[in-house]
Amino acid sequence: MASTSPSPICPDARVVSIDLGDRSYDILIGKGLMRADSFAGLPRSSQALIVTNTTVGPLYTARLREAIAPLHKQVLDVELPDGEQFKDWPALNQVFTRLLEEAADRKTVLYALGGGVVGDMTGFAAACYMRGVPFVQVPTTLLAQVDSSVGGKTAINHPAGKNMIGAFYQPLRVVCDLDTLSTLPQRELLAGIAEVIKYGPIADAEFLSWLEVNLDKLLARDHAALMHAIQRSCEIKAWVVGQDEKESGLRAILNYGHTFGHAIEAGLGYGAWLHGEAVGCGMVMAADLSARLGLIDEATSLRIRSLIERAGLPVKGPNLGAERYLELMQVDKKAEGGEIRFVVIGPLGSAGMRGAPEGVVRDVIAAHTA
Ligand code: NAD
Ligand code: GLY
Numbered sequence: 001m002a003s004t005s006p007s008p009i010c011p012d013a014r015v016v017s018i019d020l021g022d023r024s025y026d027i028l029i030g031k032g033l034m035r036a037d038s039f040a041g042l043p044r045s046s047q048a049l050i051v052t053n054t055t056v057g058p059l060y061t062a063r064l065r066e067a068i069a070p071l072h073k074q075v076l077d078v079e080l081p082d083g084e085q086f087k088d089w090p091a092l093n094q095v096f097t098r099l100l101e102e103a104a105d106r107k108t109v110l111y112a113l114g115g116g117v118v119g120d121m122t123g124f125a126a127a128c129y130m131r132g133v134p135f136v137q138v139p140t141t142l143l144a145q146v147d148s149s150v151g152g153k154t155a156i157n158h159p160a161g162k163n164m165i166g167a168f169y170q171p172l173r174v175v176c177d178l179d180t181l182s183t184l185p186q187r188e189l190l191a192g193i194a195e196v197i198k199y200g201p202i203a204d205a206e207f208l209s210w211l212e213v214n215l216d217k218l219l220a221r222d223h224a225a226l227m228h229a230i231q232r233s234c235e236i237k238a239w240v241v242g243q244d245e246k247e248s249g250l251r252a253i254l255n256y257g258h259t260f261g262h263a264i265e266a267g268l269g270y271g272a273w274l275h276g277e278a279v280g281c282g283m284v285m286a287a288d289l290s291a292r293l294g295l296i297d298e299a300t301s302l303r304i305r306s307l308i309e310r311a312g313l314p315v316k317g318p319n320l321g322a323e324r325y326l327e328l329m330q331v332d333k334k335a336e337g338g339e340i341r342f343v344v345i346g347p348l349g350s351a352g353m354r355g356a357p358e359g360v361v362r363d364v365i366a367a368h369t370a
Contacts, residue, residue: 018238033177034063045107048072051122052113053082084270095125106130115141116148123154127169137171140180142192146233151241161331191276199236205349253351256343257283263328267320280313295346316370
């Protein structure tokens with residue numbers, strides 16, 4: 001697993017390192033991290049651009065600006081419209097326009113300040129602008145702190161498929177300041193807990209048991225519980241990405257629940273359900289699929305469902321119709337030659353990828369849609 005060490009910045013903060021050769025970096029996790037020490041050692045440049053959105057910007061841009069001021073002569077910012085439905089070309093283009101208006105050079109550092117939408121778009125903008133400029137992730141949602149800010153997947157959506165246009169492009173550092181979670185709406189916290197839960201069934205059955213015991217503390221935003229959940233999630237993600245950065249195999253397990261989940265998101269229109277909600281429901285469906293394929297027993301599938309339900313996440317998908325689910329799932333990035341491939345659990349704490357007979361998939365859809 002990835003190594004974790006205490007942070008020299010503040011005693012109760014942690015540093016999880018992700019090992020990717022010359023693209024290795026640290027993930028800092030703790031309270032009060034929006035300060036200069038957290039960004040020490042990052043490149044100095046004349047310009048930096050904070051990319052955020054209209055919700056997060058007014059809350060945290062000033063704090064981040066002050067923290068990175070020692071590194072840059074000029075710190076610019078751009079506020080994108082807020083929402084998954086704006087994870088698209090026009091919003092991305094706003095970033096490029098801002099950079100070009102200011103004649104930003106190729107040393108300009110981009111800072112992604114926000115949730116997964118801002119993080120994915122900023123990373124993609126950084127990968128593209130002048131064929132690549134450095135960027136730093138400052139995730140402000142639980143989902144982004146445990147998943148999207150780590151590992152270098154960057155993208156925008158296409159109306160025909162989620163995250164279909166993008167690049168692998170690693171940040172220089174990830175700074176997870178738990179203080180930012182204090183303003184996060186509860187529904188968004190729950191969506192993040194879905195991605196935390198994901199790591200148990202796919203990689204760590206003990207963590208799943210820990211979550212069953214500590215779920216109420218997480219829901220109440222208990223600091224120690226959040227620290228542990230974020231640290232363990234980042235360790236598992238760093239361990240997976242360290243072995244398979246560009247998803248030629250193992251990394252696909254991080255998409256547990258996502259095949260069904262992406263179909264829900266695209267089928268309803270982006271933004272109707274939160275990504276984490278769709279993944280939560282998708283994990284229930286994928287657990288049932290694993291049980292129907294004989295990879296786990298039904299009790300294990302129900303155990304996963306019960307935790308997701310206790311977390312206040314939806315466990316019944318929308319009634320899009322089986323045909324529409326199948327059609328949408330064929331656009332999934334894991335599909336090969338038109339065959340839909342699913343992340344399946346088995347035994348608990350490990351996962352793999354495989355196709356499934358269409359009849360079984362139809363049974364799963366019928367059993368889990370309202
Ligand atoms: P999000 O970025 O839309 O943020 C959720 C909401 O919370 C937004 O309204 C945002 O403005 C608001 N917000 C963010 N931080 C806040 C704060 N501290 N206080 C108050 N409000 C705050 O959604 P998300 O759940 O963070 O991310 C979902 C996105 O992440 C999806 O697009 C998904 O595809 C992507 N994702 C990417 C990866 C990856 O590996 N790159 C992994 C998982 C998910
Ligand atoms: N969230 C899936 C991945 O990073 O691969």
